[in-house]
Amino acid sequence: MKKLIITGIALFSIALVSAQTNEERGLEIAKAAEEADLGFESSIVDLKMTLKNKNGQTSERLLTTKTLELTEDGDKSLIVFNSPKDVKGTATLTFTHKVGSDDQWLFLPSIKRVKRISSNNKSGPFVGSEFAYEDLSSQEVEKYSYKFLEANGSLLLVEQDPVDPKSGYTRRIVTYNKDKGYRLEKVEFYDRKNALLKTLTYSDYKQYNGKFWRALTLHMVNHQSKKETILKFSGYNLGANLSEDDFTQTALQRAGK
Amino acid sequence: MKPYKVFYLLFLSFLAGVQAQEKKVENPVSHDFELEIEGEYRYFYEEGQFQGQEDHFPSLAFRPEYSMDWNKGYESLNFAGFFRIDRDEERTHWDLRELYYQKAKGNFEISLGLKKIYWGVTESNHLVDIINQTDAVETFDGEEKLGQPMVQFTWATNKFGTFDFFYLPYHRKRTFTGEKGRLRFGTVIDQDDLGYESGAREWRQDAAFRWNHYFGIFDVAVSHFYGNGREPLFIFDASGNINAFYPVINQTGVEVQITHNAFLWKLESIYRNAKAQEFIALVAGLEYTFSNIDGNGLDIGILGEYLYDERDELALNTLQNDVFFGSRIAFNDTQDTSILIGGIGDLESSSKIFSLEASRRVGSSWTVAVEARIFSDIDPSELILQNFKNDSFMRISISKFF
Numbered sequence: 290m291k292k293l294i295i296t297g298i299a300l301f302s303i304a305l306v307s308a309q310t311n312e313e314r315g316l317e318i319a320k321a322a323e324e325a326d327l328g329f330e331s332s333i334v335d336l337k338m339t340l341k342n343k344n345g346q347t348s349e350r351l352l353t354t355k356t357l358e359l360t361e362d363g364d365k366s367l368i369v370f371n372s373p374k375d376v377k378g379t380a381t382l383t384f385t386h387k388v389g390s391d392d393q394w395l396f397l398p399s400i401k402r403v404k405r406i407s408s409n410n411k412s413g414p415f416v417g418s419e420f421a422y423e424d425l426s427s428q429e430v431e432k433y434s435y436k437f438l439e440a441n442g443s444l445l446l447v448e449q450d451p452v453d454p455k456s457g458y459t460r461r462i463v464t465y466n467k468d469k470g471y472r473l474e475k476v477e478f479y480d481r482k483n484a485l486l487k488t489l490t491y492s493d494y495k496q497y498n499g500k501f502w503r504a505l506t507l508h509m510v511n512h513q514s515k516k517e518t519i520l521k522f523s524g525y526n527l528g529a530n531l532s533e534d535d536f537t538q539t540a541l542q543r544a545g546k
Numbered sequence: 547m548k549p550y551k552v553f554y555l556l557f558l559s560f561l562a563g564v565q566a567q568e569k570k571v572e573n574p575v576s577h578d579f580e581l582e583i584e585g586e587y588r589y590f591y592e593e594g595q596f597q598g599q600e601d602h603f604p605s606l607a608f609r610p611e612y613s614m615d616w617n618k619g620y621e622s623l624n625f626a627g628f629f630r631i632d633r634d635e636e637r638t639h640w641d642l643r644e645l646y647y648q649k650a651k652g653n654f655e656i657s658l659g660l661k662k663i664y665w666g667v668t669e670s671n672h673l674v675d676i677i678n679q680t681d682a683v684e685t686f687d688g689e690e691k692l693g694q695p696m697v698q699f700t701w702a703t704n705k706f707g708t709f710d711f712f713y714l715p716y717h718r719k720r721t722f723t724g725e726k727g728r729l730r731f732g733t734v735i736d737q738d739d740l741g742y743e744s745g746a747r748e749w750r751q752d753a754a755f756r757w758n759h760y761f762g763i764f765d766v767a768v769s770h771f772y773g774n775g776r777e778p779l780f781i782f783d784a785s786g787n788i789n790a791f792y793p794v795i796n797q798t799g800v801e802v803q804i805t806h807n808a809f810l811w812k813l814e815s816i817y818r819n820a821k822a823q824e825f826i827a828l829v830a831g832l833e834y835t836f837s838n839i840d841g842n843g844l845d846i847g848i849l850g851e852y853l854y855d856e857r858d859e860l861a862l863n864t865l866q867n868d869v870f871f872g873s874r875i876a877f878n879d880t881q882d883t884s885i886l887i888g889g890i891g892d893l894e895s896s897s898k899i900f901s902l903e904a905s906r907r908v909g910s911s912w913t914v915a916v917e918a919r920i921f922s923d924i925d926p927s928e929l930i931l932q933n934f935k936n937d938s939f940m941r942i943s944i945s946k947f948f
Contacts, residue, residue, distance in 0.1 A: 340880050342880070348880045348910060349910070372910075373907060373910050373911065373947075374580060374582075374910075374911055374947035374948075375582075375882075375907060375911075375913045375945070375947055376882065377580065390807070392760070400662075400664055400689050401662045401663065401664040402664040402666075403664070404667075405667075405760070405765045405803055405805050405810075406805070406810075407805055407807065407808050407809075407810060407835060409807050409808045409835070409837065410808075410835065410837035410838060410845065412837075412838050412841075413837050413838040413843050413845065413878060414838075414842075414843040414878050416878070416882075417843065417878055417879050417880040417881075417882070457838070457841075514842075533704055534652055534653045534702065537653070537702040537704075537708065538702070538708060538758070539650075539653075539655055539700050539702040539708055540650075540702075543619075543622075543648065543650060543655065544619075546613070546622075546624060
């Protein structure tokens with residue numbers, strides 16, 4: 290009898306798997322990707338941002354980003370600008386939340402002021418780049434609803450619809466690489482009118498600590514404005530042992546000075 | 547210049563300490579030097595009210611900065627200097643804005659030396675901000691400060707907020723415009739003429755404390771300062787002469803900001819108590835930002851604040867019962883173009899001050915800034931503001947960063 294029940298359960302679960310909806314499969318993939326990147330604890334990385342306008346003229350920004358992984362709630366991050374020189378020392382501290390608005394503080398080095406700012410402006414561009422604030426914030430599973438689209442070898446395409454109505458997108462089509470720890474290969478962004486707005490391509494992947502995949506180049510192309518932004522990461526430090534003490538308003542002022 | 551000697555010695559001893567440490571360390575030491583050279587032109591388009599006042603003020607300023615950090619950035623030495631040459635002899639001045647050593651360990655941090663601290667949440671007036679003396683010859687908005695000698699000890703906890711303790715061993719006197727300069731009283735005030743209530747004068751040992759924390763959308767701070775006031779007290783005698791001195795004050799400050807969606811609700815208030823004076827003052831208001839209006843990053847913020855000061859017309863900042871309206875426009879373009887326009891109006895008289903500030907980066911290492919302040923219909927009953935009624939001005943500045 291016991292055997293029968295177990296077999297029954299096993300059969301039922303198989304049936305369940307095959308009956309898995311595309312929504313469930315999409316969510317499963319997003320969770321698998323999150324799972325694969327779990328345990329990096331903290332990181333420090335330097336970043337060069339190159340902004341290109343439609344005539345090909347470029348301008349550059351240098352930043353340093355510190356991230357603290359948290360599992361109960363969203364990650365904490367601290368971003369400091371090193372160039373252009375007139376904004377050197379400008380820094381932001383962000384506490385991402387899985388549900389609800391993020392908490393964010395800005396440090397203005399010229400008058401040494403720490404200012405709590407609204408995180409309402411998700412769709413606005415980050416320092417004149419083609420990256421919106423929401424593209425750069427911590428990607429928590431809870432922030433989207435999912436729909437699996439297709440599998441192409443090891444590549445899995447999933448549609449993600451932002452939960453937050455303030456998002457600048459109706460949907461994103463995300464390509465995961467199942468064989469490489471569910472790392473992201475490409476994201477296509479559709480604007481509020483459901484027209485293709487931007488494409489983000491990840492390249493120069495490097496694996497750290499035998500586990501964590503980090504793309505050293507991110508290339509965002511805006512199809513509507515013909516502008517581009519390239520992010521080049523260098524000197525990834527995943528063994529920095531940062532703690533909550535490195536993500537306070539005091540640490541924000543120290544980093545910005 | 548006595549205090550500088552003390553800090554120069556401190557600086558030398560830290561350098562010696564740093565060098566000793568450098569030898570044994572495997573941690574890299576990073577150095578960073580930066581210099582800003584700014585050319586400025588201020589033009590006051592109405593003739594001066596007082597004798598000797600000029601209209602045109604070309605000026606040149608230098609802002610060198612150096613910092614060095616080690617121990618993964620948890621220890622650092624920081625320097626920020628300032629030097630300006632101006633047509634007004636009193637505006638030609640130099641200052642050590644910053645020269646301090648800092649060490650952080652766990653959730654503790656200590657800073658030793660000359661430093662700049664900012665407190666406050668509102669935009670039109672900065673009541674709570676008291677640690678540093680105002681470099682009043684620099685800007686009309688009072689946001690430029692002199693370096694303050696201090697020992698600052700910070701304890702930052704996640705649960706109970708951040709506690710800051712300040713020991714302030716020396717008082718800096720406020721700068722005042724010279725005879726040729728604008729935005730002054732009829733009598734030229736020499737900063738060294740100002741006395742103190744305290745017998746210890748500038749060497750009175752002062753202290754301050756601040757606690758700040760946040761609870762969801764609420765950011766809260768409470769502070770207290772006990773020592774030589776940063777604002778001189780002006781007493782006018784019957785023949786119109788000014789007697790001015792720095793009183794010993796107790797000042798308690800409260801700051802609240804509520805950040806709700808695109809709304810920022812702000813409140814800043816102080817209670818100041820001295821032998822010759824006791825008053826409360828407050829600024830309360832809001833800021834709302836319409837963000838990314840054009841889908842291209844254009845943000846338009848609107849600001850409204852109410853200002854109250856119990857001192858009435860003797861309030862040095864002239865904001866006794868006024869309303870401020872403003873707008874902040876940020877283009878979020880690659881040049882970081884931004885504009886801030888505003889106006890302050892007295893609720894009981896015709897007096898109004900309008901202002902405009904705009905700035906933009908040119909290339910990768912230049913910036914251009916424009917500023918205008920207009921004094922309009924200044925009521926004859928405004929004791930302080932009356933002196934500035936002809937001092938509306940326009941200013942353009944160009945900075946190069948090295």
